[in-house]
Amino acid sequence: MSRDPSKPPRLGLGLLGRAAIAGVLIVLATAGAVSATVLLQVDDLINIVENERAGRVEIEIPEITPAEAGKPQTLMILGSDLRYGDKKAGLKPRSDTILLVRLDAHQRATSVMSVPRDLLVDIPGYGGPQKINGAYTLGGPRLTLRTVKQVLSTPGRPFKINHVITMDFGAFRRAINYIGGVYVDIDRRYYNDNTGGGEHYATIDVPAGYEKLKGQDALDYVRYRHNDNDLVRSARQQDFLRQIRNQRGTRQLMSADLPNLRRLARLFARYFDYDKGLARKKQIFSLAKLVLGTASHPVREVPFGVVDAPDHVNLEASPDMLRRNVDRFLQPTRAATGSTKSSAKKRSRGRTESFANVPGLVGSRTEGENQAILAARKTGFGFYFPTRRAAGGSYIGQGPRLYTIRDELGRPHRAYRLVLSAGDNAGYYGIQGMTWRRPPILDDPHTTRTVNGRKLLIYRDGRKVHLVAWKTPRGAYWVSNTLTRRLNERQMIAIAASLQRLRSR
Numbered sequence: 001m002s003r004d005p006s007k008p009p010r011l012g013l014g015l016l017g018r019a020a021i022a023g024v025l026i027v028l029a030t031a032g033a034v035s036a037t038v039l040l041q042v043d044d045l046i047n048i049v050e051n052e053r054a055g056r057v058e059i060e061i062p063e064i065t066p067a068e069a070g071k072p073q074t075l076m077i078l079g080s081d082l083r084y085g086d087k088k089a090g091l092k093p094r095s096d097t098i099l100l101v102r103l104d105a106h107q108r109a110t111s112v113m114s115v116p117r118d119l120l121v122d123i124p125g126y127g128g129p130q131k132i133n134g135a136y137t138l139g140g141p142r143l144t145l146r147t148v149k150q151v152l153s154t155p156g157r158p159f160k161i162n163h164v165i166t167m168d169f170g171a172f173r174r175a176i177n178y179i180g181g182v183y184v185d186i187d188r189r190y191y192n193d194n195t196g197g198g199e200h201y202a203t204i205d206v207p208a209g210y211e212k213l214k215g216q217d218a219l220d221y222v223r224y225r226h227n228d229n230d231l232v233r234s235a236r237q238q239d240f241l242r243q244i245r246n247q248r249g250t251r252q253l254m255s256a257d258l259p260n261l262r263r264l265a266r267l268f269a270r271y272f273d274y275d276k277g278l279a280r281k282k283q284i285f286s287l288a289k290l291v292l293g294t295a296s297h298p299v300r301e302v303p304f305g306v307v308d309a310p311d312h313v314n315l316e317a318s319p320d321m322l323r324r325n326v327d328r329f330l331q332p333t334r335a336a337t338g339s340t341k342s343s344a345k346k347r348s349r350g351r352t353e354s355f356a357n358v359p360g361l362v363g364s365r366t367e368g369e370n371q372a373i374l375a376a377r378k379t380g381f382g383f384y385f386p387t388r389r390a391a392g393g394s395y396i397g398q399g400p401r402l403y404t405i406r407d408e409l410g411r412p413h414r415a416y417r418l419v420l421s422a423g424d425n426a427g428y429y430g431i432q433g434m435t436w437r438r439p440p441i442l443d444d445p446h447t448t449r450t451v452n453g454r455k456l457l458i459y460r461d462g463r464k465v466h467l468v469a470w471k472t473p474r475g476a477y478w479v480s481n482t483l484t485r486r487l488n489e490r491q492m493i494a495i496a497a498s499l500q501r502l503r504s505r
Helices: 017-023 025-030 042-052 084-089 134-152 169-178 215-223 230-244 248-253 258-271 281-293 319-330 332-336 339-349 365-379 489-498
Strands: 073-080 095-103 110-114 120-123 127-131 163-167 182-186 190-192 204-206 209-213 299-301 361-363 388-390 401-406 412-421 428-434 447-451 454-461 464-472 475-480
Touching: 073 134, 073 169, 095 134, 095 230, 095 319, 110 230, 110 319, 120 134, 134 163, 134 319, 163 169, 169 215, 182 215, 182 230, 204 215, 209 215, 209 401, 209 412, 209 428, 215 230, 230 299, 319 332, 361 489, 365 401, 365 412, 388 412, 388 489, 447 489, 454 489, 464 489, 475 489
Parallel strands: 073 163, 110 299
Antiparallel strands: 073 095, 095 110, 120 127, 182 209, 190 204, 361 388, 401 412, 412 428, 428 475, 447 454, 454 464, 464 475
16 A cells, blocks of 8 residues: 555654754754753764754855854744645645744743734835735745734844744644643543534534643644734743653653664654754754753643734734844843842742632532532542632533543543633633653643641742642642633632542532
8 A cells, every 4th residue: 555645754753853853843843952962963963963864954044143152142933825736736835823032041931922924014025914824825934923023023123034844734743742741631622523514613522620641632722823913822832842841751851862862863864944044053953952951841831911902803012012022032030030030039938819709700609519529530539619700701612521531641630620710701710630650741830838737839920820839648739820811829829728538428
């Protein structure tokens, strides 16, 4: 039987050896896949890449700013919707993702910012306003770079991009499969089967809860936009990127094993395109050293501030909003500190803060208990439900989702998920419980706090809290914020502190 040419080779997907691939999605997410050993092997890796790319040409983009040794670097990663069939038919691809990554040894974080594809801009040579992702169709990576630079530059402060890397759908699927999949905290069920007629979106069936996603499911999840605006979609992509970091497969990539590096270099050369700078030894060394110097930095998701355009379909940003976006991207540490730490210290020196009556929350003990009763006997471990919820919100679905999840060693664990809306158009948050006490998502809490005798683990994205968790001898439980972090810190802590175990009657 002949192999379907649209399917990827069985080799999986890698990235360009720990040095040259520093800007590629997965290695950037790890922020630490380079070691001194790799620097000694650059010649070998470059030779592999050159051999594998025979007949292919690196992207020619004169507008790229050459990286200076020891200086911060900004990389633009473009994901396109190019498929094998489209290429064969001569159809032009569109830019599905425009991701900016900032590596800076002087900051305490690696910043990642997604430019909304529905942002209305003027495209050089074509005018506007039109969607920024149209630049890729009109002029490929070069015009996309020119457009992004024009949009984010201000008088006296040009926005510089040092490298460009492109990947298509097939490359993304192979990348996720190569690391064995990604455990993702999914806020709600994503489903579409196109049986209802009307406008057709991609088919998808991804359930709510902490799940491992691979290949096509992972791609469908990050690309989903039916009933979502571009801000939610961007937040989902950045959240996915953040959760890649602690995967077992990613951690294995961090070990500087030369045979593995050679495989990665070979595969990257086959499936990724990049600017000419990443084919030069001097630029590769410079980037490798920078990644090595930022290896311990966390990844900071920088939201791209926009407002609805008058048509309520697209997005726009004023010059002041664009300037603030750039400021947060270039200095993610300063943007995420300041009043947060000082106010936390003041609270710790004062009286114990009460979370009994937090604005924006209402009592919901009966609702939560009814949800628990529907499923508690089937879980096989302690079922905790919230006695407070977001005002204006409600439970989604007929009851909790009960399922089994396998950990990184293949051992099964019982789990449940409660999905709640945070109010009209505010997104979904969730209550997760499972017998797996050490899932990757609970690695490295930013701080802890004891409320009502319960030690809470708090996880932040900059100033906002995205997760509040706690553990029992038999399980782990957490409250997940909405993708756009609509619940504030006090609300998140109050909901977590309100969790009560259903008692047998």
